Structures are given as C-alpha cells and as structure tokens.
Amino acid sequence: MKLNIHLIIAILWSAVFLLSACSDDPENGQPEVPVLTFDKDQQLVFETAGGQADVHFTSTAAWTAEVDQDWCSVTPARGDATSSVVTLTVTANETPDERNATLILKSGTTTARMTFVQKQKDALTVTSNRVEVGAEGGEVTVEVKANIAFDCEVDEAAAEWLSAVQTRSMTSTQLRFTAAANESFDKREGKIVIRSGELSETVTVYQAGEQPGVMLTQDEYTVGSEGGIVAVELRSNVPFQMRMLDDVAWLSEAVTRSFSTYTRRFEVAPNEDYDYRSARVAFFNEELGLADTVTITQVQKNAILVAQEEYTVDALGGTLDFSVNTNVDFQVSLSAEWIRQAASTRGLAEVPLRFVIDTNPGLEPREAVISFTAGELSQSVKVIQPGRQDKGWLRIVHTNRTFSIPSITGSYFNYGHISWGDGQEEVYQEEAVHTYQTEGSHTVSVELLGAEEVSLPNLVGVTDLDLTQF
Missing domain, CATH: 2.60.40.10 (Immunoglobulins)
Structure with missing residues (x-):
C-alpha cells in the first residue's frame, strides 16, 4: 500500500513539471498579452473655446482609439506598435458647466483609459x-x-x-x-x-410716484382759423377717462394708428366765422376724484391770435409771457407806462412775447391793455395787477372736538394757511373741517393774504377771538 502511494505522488509531480514546461515555452501556441500604457504627466484641461492636444503612449501591438463623448474626437482611430501618439480635438463649450470625456485605447485584451476636462463657459x-x-x-x-x-x-x-x-x-x-x-x-x-x-x-x-394724479402738461391750446390737429399731452400714474364738456361739432377726437395712452389728438375743423370759439375736454379718474381740464380755443379767420384776453399779474411785478399766433405782421402798443415790452418781436406763426411788470406800490388794483394791430385787424390783452397785499393773522381759541374754519373773503384774498393747534396744517379751503384726537383747549391760527372779512356762523365752544392782526 505504501508503495502505491509513493508511486502516485511521483506521477503527479511529473505532470506538474510537464505543464510548467509547456507554459514557459513560447512556441507552445499561447499569445503574449500586449502592453499598453500612457506616458506620465499627461493631465489635459481644454479651454472653453476648445482646441487640439496630442496624447503620447506606448503599445507593444496594434491598437485602436476612441472617445466616449460626441463633442470631441480622436485621430487616428487605429495604429500599430510603431506609432504611439493620437490627437484629441475638442469643440467649444457653450454650456455654463465644466465637462469631461474619456480617451479609450485598446490592444487585444488590454485597455487603457485617460480622462480629460474642458472648462465651462462663464455665465x-x-x-x-x-x-x-x-x-x-x-x-x-x-x-x-x-x-x-x-x-x-x-x-x-x-x-x-x-x-x-x-x-x-x-x-x-x-x-x-x-x-x-x-x-x-x-x-x-x-x-x-x-x-x-x-x-x-x-x-x-x-x-411709482407718491400721489396718484392726472395732470395736463398744458391746459390751453390756441388754433388758427384754418383748423388742424391738437396733441394734448398728459402725465398720469392712474387709469383715466376723457369727456367732452362742450357739445360742439367742430372739435372731435382723431384716432390714429400711432395713438399713445398719454397723448390725445383732436381734430379742429376750419373756422369760417368772425368770432372765436372754444371747447373744454376733461380727463379724470372718477373713483379717486382726480381731474384736469384743457381748453382749446380757435380764433376767427384772419386774426391775431392770443390764448386768452386777460391776465392777472402779481402786485410785486415781474414778467408776463405768452405767445401770439398770427398770419400777418403786427405792432404792439401799451396803454400804461408800468408795463413795457421786454424785447422787440415781430414775425409770423407763433411768436413768443415777454413783458416786464413793475411793482404796484398802491393798495388799489390797476389795469393796462396790450394791443396788437395789423391793418384793420386788432387784438387786445388786458393785464390786471392787484394792489399791495399785507399779511394778516386770525387766531381762535376753542374747546370743540370738531371745528369748522370761518368764512374768509376779500376782493384780493388769494391765500390762507391753517394751523389747527395740534400739529396739523393745511392750505385754507372754504368750509374746511378738522377733528381733534384729544379734548381740551385748541388754538387755531390762520395766515392770510388780502383778507377783508371773516364770518363765524357758530361761536359755540369759542373762548377767545384775536383779530388784532387781521
């Protein structure tokens, strides 16, 4: 039995020796495994614009090359052991992200991979x-x-x-x-x-602006007797509507393709009469109580045109500016020495004129007439200047929770300012009413210009009335 065991072991060792000899024999028909390696220190990073770069490697046998993304390519696609370089071509990166791809080399059963990167497009x-x-x-x-x-x-x-x-x-x-x-x-x-x-x-x-409003850039327009188109410009930060206040046939809205929300165009028919005519158009927001009105005036045929026939100027004097529209030469004459033309102006079409107004030293108002003549044609503008206006004060002490301002009148009364006595103020308006948050005594002060009379319909709660500076 021992002899048989030793014999078996000897036979097995012989078989192992023969197999080992066969595997080490290059002529036994088994192929060699190809060697395929990239050269060291090849870390490729392409710029956003793309470009080309060579990749060097070593191969002991024939090889193939490919990439795994469609935004790049490699050439040549194959070669033998005598060639050891390929060229990568990368297109521009139009995306905001960095991207990468892999170069894959194959030789027999051997595969080598190298990843390369392209920078993103800055976004x-x-x-x-x-x-x-x-x-x-x-x-x-x-x-x-x-x-x-x-x-x-x-x-x-x-x-x-x-x-x-x-x-x-x-x-x-x-x-x-x-x-x-x-x-x-x-x-x-x-x-x-x-x-x-x-x-x-x-x-x-x-x-947006602080306060809602509907406001015209110009509140009066003058048109010649031949008629034409008037463009009315508005400034508004709220929706608004338009309404003709005068039912006239010679003025109508002209709707055009280039219509603007803040420009309204009106067609004025020719005026064949010898009298001027005018019409008013209102622009308003009924919900907010906002409104402004434009007046369009058309003068008679063959006339010297002024926008209005009367102006009131400040008692301190100053300048008066307005334009004359005419189709004839004209002369300017003045009825008083305290008003004089600032510059000599003659011409056709719209003519801007300026007049200098002296200070009125008296208390009584005064008037002067500016006349424009051209042959048988004439036009005049009346200038009214009030007398000197001294400042006055009205003070009322009362204990009411709600107080109505007295009625203040005067031929030349044109301004008032109310201080209600609790830190609240406002410009004088007839029948102005104020409600106080606390009870007690309150002093109402009213600053006045040109006031002549004051009327208190109700003295309930009034404890003191000071008219010494009225």
Whole structure:
C-alpha cells in the first residue's frame, strides 16, 4: 500500500513539471498579452473655446482609439506598435458647466483609459431685467444665475434712493437692495449693473410716484382759423377717462394708428366765422376724484391770435409771457407806462412775447391793455395787477372736538394757511373741517393774504377771538 502511494505522488509531480514546461515555452501556441500604457504627466484641461492636444503612449501591438463623448474626437482611430501618439480635438463649450470625456485605447485584451476636462463657459444672467417697487419703497430682490464671482453697483443717478445691502464680490443668487420712499408725484427709475470681467447684466428698478394724479402738461391750446390737429399731452400714474364738456361739432377726437395712452389728438375743423370759439375736454379718474381740464380755443379767420384776453399779474411785478399766433405782421402798443415790452418781436406763426411788470406800490388794483394791430385787424390783452397785499393773522381759541374754519373773503384774498393747534396744517379751503384726537383747549391760527372779512356762523365752544392782526 505504501508503495502505491509513493508511486502516485511521483506521477503527479511529473505532470506538474510537464505543464510548467509547456507554459514557459513560447512556441507552445499561447499569445503574449500586449502592453499598453500612457506616458506620465499627461493631465489635459481644454479651454472653453476648445482646441487640439496630442496624447503620447506606448503599445507593444496594434491598437485602436476612441472617445466616449460626441463633442470631441480622436485621430487616428487605429495604429500599430510603431506609432504611439493620437490627437484629441475638442469643440467649444457653450454650456455654463465644466465637462469631461474619456480617451479609450485598446490592444487585444488590454485597455487603457485617460480622462480629460474642458472648462465651462462663464455665465452671468438675471431672471428679470425689470423690477417694480411702490412709492413707499422697501426691499428689492434681484435673482442672479452665475458660475463665477461678480460685483454689483447702482447707477450714480439713482444712488440717493437705491442702495445695495451687500456690495462685495459674491456668487449668491439673491441680491438685496433698498429703495427709499418716493415722496414726489413723478415715477423714477434706477439701474443696477452686475458685472464680472467683460460680462455684465443691467436691471432697471421702476418706482411709482407718491400721489396718484392726472395732470395736463398744458391746459390751453390756441388754433388758427384754418383748423388742424391738437396733441394734448398728459402725465398720469392712474387709469383715466376723457369727456367732452362742450357739445360742439367742430372739435372731435382723431384716432390714429400711432395713438399713445398719454397723448390725445383732436381734430379742429376750419373756422369760417368772425368770432372765436372754444371747447373744454376733461380727463379724470372718477373713483379717486382726480381731474384736469384743457381748453382749446380757435380764433376767427384772419386774426391775431392770443390764448386768452386777460391776465392777472402779481402786485410785486415781474414778467408776463405768452405767445401770439398770427398770419400777418403786427405792432404792439401799451396803454400804461408800468408795463413795457421786454424785447422787440415781430414775425409770423407763433411768436413768443415777454413783458416786464413793475411793482404796484398802491393798495388799489390797476389795469393796462396790450394791443396788437395789423391793418384793420386788432387784438387786445388786458393785464390786471392787484394792489399791495399785507399779511394778516386770525387766531381762535376753542374747546370743540370738531371745528369748522370761518368764512374768509376779500376782493384780493388769494391765500390762507391753517394751523389747527395740534400739529396739523393745511392750505385754507372754504368750509374746511378738522377733528381733534384729544379734548381740551385748541388754538387755531390762520395766515392770510388780502383778507377783508371773516364770518363765524357758530361761536359755540369759542373762548377767545384775536383779530388784532387781521
């Protein structure tokens, strides 16, 4: 039995020796495994614009080359052991993201891979180039999409009311700005510039005006006897309607393709009469109680045209400006020495004129006439100047919770200012009423110009009435 075991072991060792000899024999028909390696220190990073780069490697047998992305290519696609370089070609990267691909070399059962990278296209955009904010002001948020650091700045023209909460270099997608309250009637706008190198985006911030209003840029127009088109310009931050206040056939709205919301055009028919005519057009917002009225005046045929025939000027004097529309030469004459023409002006069509008004030293008003003549044609403008007006005061002490201002009149009364005695003030208006928040004694002071009479229909609650400076 022992003999048989030793014999078996000897046979097994012989078989192992024979197999080992066969595997080490190059002529036994088994192929060699190819060697395929990239040269060291080849880390390829392509710029955004793309380009080409050579890749060096070593191969002991024939090989093939390919890439796994369609935005790049490799040449040549195959070779033998005598060649050891391929060229990678990369197209421009138009995306905001970095991208990568793999070069794959194969030789027999051997595979070698090398990954290369292409930089992203720098991107800087905003989700909206327009931001609106109310008249009360507040915080404004601008959303930015960027893959690079950037800075932002507010246009110098808006720096007084629009400011950035954060101004240092940033990559945050939410930028915050503060808009101050707009205390004026006019809306305003400011620009925010977001910049990184040669890239920039501009966001415009629009802020509404404080008070709603409907206002005409000009409240009277004069048209020649031949008629024509009158363009009426408005300024409004609320919706408005239009209404003809006078039912006339010679004035109608002209609707054109280039119609603008804030420009209304009216067609005026020729005037064949010898008398001038006028019509009024109202623009209003009934819900808010806002309105303004324009007067369109058309003079008679062959006339010297002035917008109005009477002007009242300040007692302190100054200048009087108005335009004369005419189709003839004319002369200017004055009926008083205290009014004189500032410059000699003659011409056709619309002629701007200016007159200098001296101060009225007396208390009584005075009048003068400016006459325009051309042959048998004539036109005149009356100038009325009130007398000197001294300031007066009216003081009333009362204990009422609600108080109505007295009626104040006068031939030359033209201004009043009310201080209600609790910190509230307003311009004098007839039948003005004020309600107090607390009980007690209140002193009402009224500043007056040109007042002559005061009437208190009810003295209930009045404890003192001071007319010494009235």
